[in-house]
Amino acid sequence: MGxxxxxxxxxxxxxxxxxxxxxxxxxxxxxxxxxLAWRKFRRSITGMIGLTLVTLLLLMTIFADxxxxxxxxxxxxxxxxxxxxxxxxxxxxxxxxxxFAVTESGELDPVTxxxxxxxxxxxxxxxxxxxxxxxxxxxxxxxxTTHLFGTDDGQPFHILGxxxxxxxxxxRGIIGSRISLTIALxxxxxxxxxxxxxxxxxxxxxxxxxxxxxRVVDIFFALPQLPxxxxxxxxxxxxxxxxxxxxxxxCVMAALNxxxxxxxxxxxxxxxxxxxxxxxxxxxxxxxxxxxxxxxLPNVISHVIVSITTWIPQIVLIESFLGFLGFAxxxxxxxxxxxxxxxxxxxxxGSYPWILSxxxxxxxxxxxxxxxxxxxxxxxxxx
Amino acid sequence: MKQNDIxxxxxxxxxxxxxxxxxxxxxxxxxxxxxxxxxxxxxxESGSGKSVTxxxxxxxxxxxxxxxxxxxxxxxxxxxxxLPESEMRKLRGSRVSMIFQEPxxxxxxxxxxxxxxxxxxxxxxxxxRADAMAKALALLEEVQIPDPEARLRQxxxxxxxxxxxxxxxxMALANRPDILIADEPTTALDVTVQAQILNLIKDLKAKYGxxxxxxxxxxxxxxxxxxxxxxxxxxxxxxxxxTAALFNNPxxxxxxxxxxxxxKGIAKPLVGNPPxxxxxxxxxxxxxxxxGGLFNAxxxxxxxxxxxxxxxxxxxxxxxxxESGSGKTTFGQALIRLLNPQQGEITFDGARIDGLKRDQLxxxxxxxxxxxxxxFSSMNPRMNIRQVIEExxxxxxxxxxxxxxxxxxxxxxxxxxxxxxxTRFPHEFxxxxxxxxxxxxxxxxxxxxxxxxxxxxxxxxxxQAQIIELLRKLQRERGLSYLFISHDxxxxxxxxxxxxxxxxxxxxxxxxxxxxxxxxxTEYTKRLVSAAFEIAA
Numbered sequence: 001m002g003x004x005x006x007x008x009x010x011x012x013x014x015x016x017x018x019x020x021x022x023x024x025x026x027x028x029x030x031x032x033x034x035x036l037a038w039r040k041f042r043r044s045i046t047g048m049i050g051l052t053l054v055t056l057l058l059l060m061t062i063f064a065d066x067x068x069x070x071x072x073x074x075x076x077x078x079x080x081x082x083x084x085x086x087x088x089x090x091x092x093x094x095x096x097x098x099x100f101a102v103t104e105s106g107e108l109d110p111v112t113x114x115x116x117x118x119x120x121x122x123x124x125x126x127x128x129x130x131x132x133x134x135x136x137x138x139x140x141x142x143x144x145t146t147h148l149f150g151t152d153d154g155q156p157f158h159i160l161g162x163x164x165x166x167x168x169x170x171x172r173g174i175i176g177s178r179i180s181l182t183i184a185l186x187x188x189x190x191x192x193x194x195x196x197x198x199x200x201x202x203x204x205x206x207x208x209x210x211x212x213x214x215r216v217v218d219i220f221f222a223l224p225q226l227p228x229x230x231x232x233x234x235x236x237x238x239x240x241x242x243x244x245x246x247x248x249x250x251c252v253m254a255a256l257n258x259x260x261x262x263x264x265x266x267x268x269x270x271x272x273x274x275x276x277x278x279x280x281x282x283x284x285x286x287x288x289x290x291x292x293x294x295x296x297l298p299n300v301i302s303h304v305i306v307s308i309t310t311w312i313p314q315i316v317l318i319e320s321f322l323g324f325l326g327f328a329x330x331x332x333x334x335x336x337x338x339x340x341x342x343x344x345x346x347x348x349x350g351s352y353p354w355i356l357s358x359x360x361x362x363x364x365x366x367x368x369x370x371x372x373x374x375x376x377x378x379x380x381x382x383x
Numbered sequence: 384m385k386q387n388d389i390x391x392x393x394x395x396x397x398x399x400x401x402x403x404x405x406x407x408x409x410x411x412x413x414x415x416x417x418x419x420x421x422x423x424x425x426x427x428e429s430g431s432g433k434s435v436t437x438x439x440x441x442x443x444x445x446x447x448x449x450x451x452x453x454x455x456x457x458x459x460x461x462x463x464x465x466l467p468e469s470e471m472r473k474l475r476g477s478r479v480s481m482i483f484q485e486p487x488x489x490x491x492x493x494x495x496x497x498x499x500x501x502x503x504x505x506x507x508x509x510x511x512r513a514d515a516m517a518k519a520l521a522l523l524e525e526v527q528i529p530d531p532e533a534r535l536r537q538x539x540x541x542x543x544x545x546x547x548x549x550x551x552x553x554m555a556l557a558n559r560p561d562i563l564i565a566d567e568p569t570t571a572l573d574v575t576v577q578a579q580i581l582n583l584i585k586d587l588k589a590k591y592g593x594x595x596x597x598x599x600x601x602x603x604x605x606x607x608x609x610x611x612x613x614x615x616x617x618x619x620x621x622x623x624x625x626t627a628a629l630f631n632n633p634x635x636x637x638x639x640x641x642x643x644x645x646x647k648g649i650a651k652p653l654v655g656n657p658p659x660x661x662x663x664x665x666x667x668x669x670x671x672x673x674x675g676g677l678f679n680a681x682x683x684x685x686x687x688x689x690x691x692x693x694x695x696x697x698x699x700x701x702x703x704x705x706e707s708g709s710g711k712t713t714f715g716q717a718l719i720r721l722l723n724p725q726q727g728e729i730t731f732d733g734a735r736i737d738g739l740k741r742d743q744l745x746x747x748x749x750x751x752x753x754x755x756x757x758x759f760s761s762m763n764p765r766m767n768i769r770q771v772i773e774e775x776x777x778x779x780x781x782x783x784x785x786x787x788x789x790x791x792x793x794x795x796x797x798x799x800x801x802x803x804x805x806t807r808f809p810h811e812f813x814x815x816x817x818x819x820x821x822x823x824x825x826x827x828x829x830x831x832x833x834x835x836x837x838x839x840x841x842x843x844x845x846x847q848a849q850i851i852e853l854l855r856k857l858q859r860e861r862g863l864s865y866l867f868i869s870h871d872x873x874x875x876x877x878x879x880x881x882x883x884x885x886x887x888x889x890x891x892x893x894x895x896x897x898x899x900x901x902x903x904x905t906e907y908t909k910r911l912v913s914a915a916f917e918i919a920a
Contacts, residue, residue: 005392005416006611008624010634033765033808276761279721280821284775284828285748294774298765 037302040379047375053368061177065136068171069150069157072334074134076156076166077102079352083158089124098124099157125151161354163342169354172334173361179335181365183250184315188308190254191261196297196304198258199265204273204292214266220259228256229318233327242333249322249329253315261307268303272296302380309373313366320362336362390459390561390594391417391440397451398435398444398618409435409448411618417562422588422595424609424626426602426641428843429814432618433598437564440596441481442471459561477507480555484567486547490539496523496550497535503557522553526583545576549583556587563588564596569604573706574870574914581608600844602641606630614638644845646877649896650700651859653880657697659730660832660864661751663718664692666727668710687713688724689888695832698858700865702879702896704872704911710888711868715834718866719751720744732831749779752825756837758817762809768795768820769805775828794827795820797860799853815846819853826857832864839874851878872915876900884908 041047060067083099100119107116131150138144151157160170202213232252236245272278278295286295316336322328323337324344331338339358343349349356398410410432417423425433438444440456442463456463458479463471475481483489491499500522501515510518516535523531526549539547548568555563565584569577585608588595597609605612605626612629614622614637622635633639668688674681687710695701703711717724720736729737731747739747755761762771772791776782782790792802798819809817818838825833835854839847851874857863869875875882875896882899884892884907892899892908900916903909 005394005414008628009620010622011620276755276757277763279716280753280755280761280824281763281774283719283721283748283751283753284778284824285745286774286778290778294766295763299763 037379041375044375044378046371047379050368050371050373050375053364054372057177057181057365057368060174061181063138064174064178066138066144066146067148068168068174069133069147069159070168070171071134071156072167072171072175073332074156074167076158076162076168078162078164078166079355080158080162080166081352082161082354084119085127085159090121096126096128098126099151100124101155125153125155125157127157128152160357161352163339163355164348169339169357172339173336173358176334176336176339176358177361177365179246179329179333180316180319180337180362181312183246183253183319183335184312186250187253187257187315188311190250191258191311192304192308194254194258195261196265196300197262199262200269200292200296200300202262203266203269204288204296206270206273210266214263217259217262220256221263223256225256228252229322229327230325233322242330246329246333249319249327253318257311257314261304261311264307265300265304268300269296272299306373306376306380309369309376313369316362316365316369320358388418389416390419391596392455392457393436393440394455395451395453396436396439396456397454398432398439398448399451400445401447401449408618410439413613413615413618413620415613415620415623417594417596419561420588420592420594421610422585422597422608423611423613424597424599424605425613425615426599426605427615428600428641428845431615433615434566435618436615437481437566437596437598441475441479441564442466442468443475443481473507476503476555476560477558478560479562479564480558480560481564481566482548482551482555482568484570486544486551486571489551490547492539495536495538496542500550500554500557503554507558518557519553522557523550525556525587526550526553528553543576544572545580548572548576548580552580552583552587556591559591560593562594562596564598566598567600568597570599570601574872575706575910578914584608602645602844614641640845644848646848646851646874648877650855650878650880653696653699657699659694660697660732661718661866662692662694662728662730663714664728664730665690666692666714666717666724666729668713668717668722668724686888688717690726691885691888691890693718693883695864695866697831697864698862699881700858700867700879702875702882703866703868703885704870704875704882705885706870706911708887709885711885712836713888714885715836715866715868716753719753719832719834720747721753745779749775749781749828750830751832751834752828752830753834753836754818754821754825754838757841758814758821759841761821762817762824764809767806767808771809771820772824772827775824779828781828790827791823794823797826797857798823799849813846814842815849818842818846818850822850822853822857826861826863829861830863832866835865835867837869840869840871847874854878872900872911884911 080102085097085099087093087095087097089098100121101123102117103120104115105118108114109116127149128151129149130146131152131154132145133147133150133154135143135145156168158168158170160173163169163172198213198217202210229252232248236248273296278291281291281295319328319335320337320340323335324340326341326344328337328341329335336358342355393416394414396410396413397408399406399408413432413436415423415425425436427433435444435448439450439454444450450464454464458474461474463474466474490496497516497519500519501512504510504515504518505512520531520535523534528534528546528549534542534546539550542550563584568584569580572580581604584595587593597605599605609626611625612623613620614635616637622629622633622638629638630642633642666688667686667690670685670687672683672685674683691714693701703715705711713722716722717727718729720729720739724737727737728735731751734747736744736747769788769791772794773787776787776790781787791805795802795804800816800819800823809820812820839850842850854865855878858865865878867875867879879896882893882896883890884899884905886907891905892903899908900912903912
């Protein structure tokens, strides 16, 4: 069998396949950009996890009042530890999880003679779905008292304990997501619009305009962010209404952060402005405006979307950090940053570590948006 | 034929790639053998599986690829399919070496040329660094790089494309391999350099008695250098024979079609003395290069187009020829004002267009069009075919929506594409189909003049022949004038009436195509002509 491999060889076959002229050949299935991007996105596990988490997070934020088990503004026992959830009661194991109110047990501390607190095992409070609790307006419109879950008796129930005024931390965390995420979304909207516009024009027109606008961008890059936040926050009188303060925080964060996105968009635009399909458009006489809107913007927008998913968690982080330093929205508004203000005191933190739990909300938010961005990054260029 | 002559035997190579929603058979069934000291060529168009075959032999396939279970590859008595990766690594670069198409990216930019060659030597031999460097120097001498001692300490970016490919060859030869696999070694190089590299491989092969597997799409190269040829299409061998027998008597229809796809014929002579459509007089494009820093900046002017003139008549095709960097594209784009020349008189159909602003130019835009070299970057991936072709009509406010649709369909038909593709996107088409769509975009505006910037050089040979035929047909039917920029003199001979040869921004020779190509006057043109045609002789 060894030497016949050198023998001349012709494959015999029907000549019909040659007749198919290339121009009339079969084409791949008609697939738009979104479908292609989605197929690629589906392959990324982190991306899918991120997408699921972000969706849940947004749903949770929109229906925050429904999700929370207790009224976030109602004071109860201050610094109460998380209520234990148990499957056991006096009768033994049950399938229904239940919790126990903390009451005075009637015993005294043998040394200090202070009354001792302990769970009231005689009155288990079963945890159920769709229970009645405090009244609220779903989506700000529909009056309701139904909550996703809670104790049977409609009394406060603290999964993550309470803060210094005895308010339920878990409920506050969920309600707080509304302000925190709204701040992030509004800020990112500003960043995106300004950054994309400046980046597109600067990159497309180039020349002197590009040089000067990029020097302005440099100045914004060079601004020391932290002192500026603090100085500007100090400018606002303590009596100013929350809406003013909120608007102010948004403006400052947007002003300090649009520059990075504009630099990124400019770089992409610079490359696209010299690509051949843009030259071809010039050659048929397309105006600058149309080139920017029809040829460059659609090809840049995918990258902008990716950077939005990285900017949202950044803003959430900045907000929580400013809150920790004491520059957050004022009560009665609730934000994660504001909740973290309480953590600035070491002795409080040492005794009641559960007040740190807003960190978990921030952590989950940052992780889910970053994971989403990670998946999107690979998917936006499916060609 | 003695059995032990065979140093590489491959049977039933089958490679499948995992893709979204299934698998693709890149190589279906490929068997070949290689004797000591012989050159075989694996010929095929893009996507035929020839490079994948070579990578399968080297076991350099990507992770998404799997070899078929019947695949048997024997190199010098060793069954390499079952060889562990550590043994395979010893084989690669010592007994089998490979050079790649792209010399710009296959060298590491942060190491000197010398250290990269020395590394290859030291991986496979226990020698000191100094010895390895000495050997690297000898190798560079062998591949005939001018001033090899200086090159040793240079970085890849300081070398030209041809020199880099020589360095790649030196690396491949470093351990005296029995087999050299050359995967399109000259495709990325200028024509004159191409011939030098191929001759170098041929000399070295004779000197060391290597066997060479040459992977290429270029039949002229095959005829000149190979002993035997395997023609591949759709992942299988369609025909195999000795080079002489194959070229004298091709059997398989695909082989015949490949052979027939060399551009043929000449342009039909112009009748009478038609008027001049486009003329440029003393056109000059200068780029200012800056050297040094802020305080000791030295500005030098690079004359990309150095005061050139040309005239193009109605219905005429003028070839603009030169190697890369000769300024031919810059000249062409300056003539249709896609670039702004610093100086020069440009006239289109009797009207001066050199001083016009962008909006003043718009009336002329519809009348002069351009087709680019790369069909993959010349169409916006986010626009469908109708939008791509229709855009020129919309911005020039031609017709109603229904009339524009008719015009788009007519243009597609004339370009040889079906009209049911209007809602498809560019990425769904092959290179040749895209180039047809790009031509449709150009002719939809009913222009009088089209600048063709290497429209065929990114395409397979058989597709190239079809595009040339299409361009001829359109010229016949519409009386178009072409300015045809190319480095491929064969295509120029088939398509152009006159030709201008450019070098370093200057015109070195011009005249009728037959005169210039048959009887070149300058040394440069002679070199171009011999590189293009004489390899075949």
